[in-house]
Amino acid sequence: xxxxxxxxxxxxxxxxxxxxxxxxxxxxxxxxxxxxxxxxxxxxxxxxxxxxxxxxxxxxxxxxxxxxxxxxxxxxxxxxxxxxxxxxxxxxxxxxxxxxxxx
Amino acid sequence: xxxxxxxxxxxxxxxxxxxxxxxxxxxxxxxxxxxxxxxxxxxxxxxxxxxxxxxxxxxxxxxxxxxxxxxxxxxxxxxxxxxxxxxxxxxxxxxxxxxxxxxxxxxxxxxxxxxxxxxxxxxxxxxx
Numbered sequence: 001x002x003x004x005x006x007x008x009x010x011x012x013x014x015x016x017x018x019x020x021x022x023x024x025x026x027x028x029x030x031x032x033x034x035x036x037x038x039x040x041x042x043x044x045x046x047x048x049x050x051x052x053x054x055x056x057x058x059x060x061x062x063x064x065x066x067x068x069x070x071x072x073x074x075x076x077x078x079x080x081x082x083x084x085x086x087x088x089x090x091x092x093x094x095x096x097x098x099x100x101x102x103x
Numbered sequence: 104x105x106x107x108x109x110x111x112x113x114x115x116x117x118x119x120x121x122x123x124x125x126x127x128x129x130x131x132x133x134x135x136x137x138x139x140x141x142x143x144x145x146x147x148x149x150x151x152x153x154x155x156x157x158x159x160x161x162x163x164x165x166x167x168x169x170x171x172x173x174x175x176x177x178x179x180x181x182x183x184x185x186x187x188x189x190x191x192x193x194x195x196x197x198x199x200x201x202x203x204x205x206x207x208x209x210x211x212x213x214x215x216x217x218x219x220x221x222x223x224x225x226x227x228x229x230x231x
Contacts (some may be wrong), residue, residue: 008127009201010181018203020177026126031164033128037156042190044150047146052150054143060108060153061136064115065122065129069159071165072123085223089216091125096207096212099205 008092022084023076032071110140115155123163128156 114136118129135146
């Protein structure tokens with residue numbers, strides 16, 4: 001719907017209601033995003049007559065993001081739970097402020 | 104390869120890194136990279152972001168699996184639930200311009216962030 005995977009919905013859900021440790025919550029979220037994005041993509045792509053995707057931009061985004069995702073995922077275990085919570089709080093807080101002020 | 108391609112790779116790298124650590128898809132950074140940096144329309148940026156999220160989440164998710172970060176059963180439940188939500192959302196909510204929804208959601212995220220920050224600075228409690 002927003003062109004995002006929905007991870008920022010899944011993380012609060014897990015931590016607030018299920019009491020999932022942050023490290024697992026973040027990893028679970030990313031795994032859950034795979035089917036979500038896969039399902040949303042064709043709907044998005046075919047919704048309008050013309051394709052809604054810029055393949056050139058997507059290719060270069062992916063070149064960077066795949067490397068970043070691998071590095072981030074490898075790093076996760078080394079980040080202490082508290083620092084991780086702060087990182088998540090900052091990222092989601094900024095995101096929330098942005099939505100709140102400039103929806 | 105142009106400078107804008109380099110900028111795209113950099114945006115992807117940063118988005119992917121947040122994706123791997125925080126567990127978001129990366130779209131949060133992809134979309135502004137595409138709209139602000141490349142003047143793509145919001146619709147095209149979102150579609151492109153969604154496409155870029157798939158390989159990002161697959162690589163990040165598989166790495167998390169190998170690292171033992173994933174709780175498989177909750178992840179599958181959320182994936183399934185999210186799948187249904189995504190299909191409904193993409194088919195229905197697409198027609199609803201939702202600034203109000205975004206505001207409500209933003210407020211919720213801010214509250215959650217504050218709570219999480221508060222939690223992080225509590226004295227360490229024993230688990231359980």
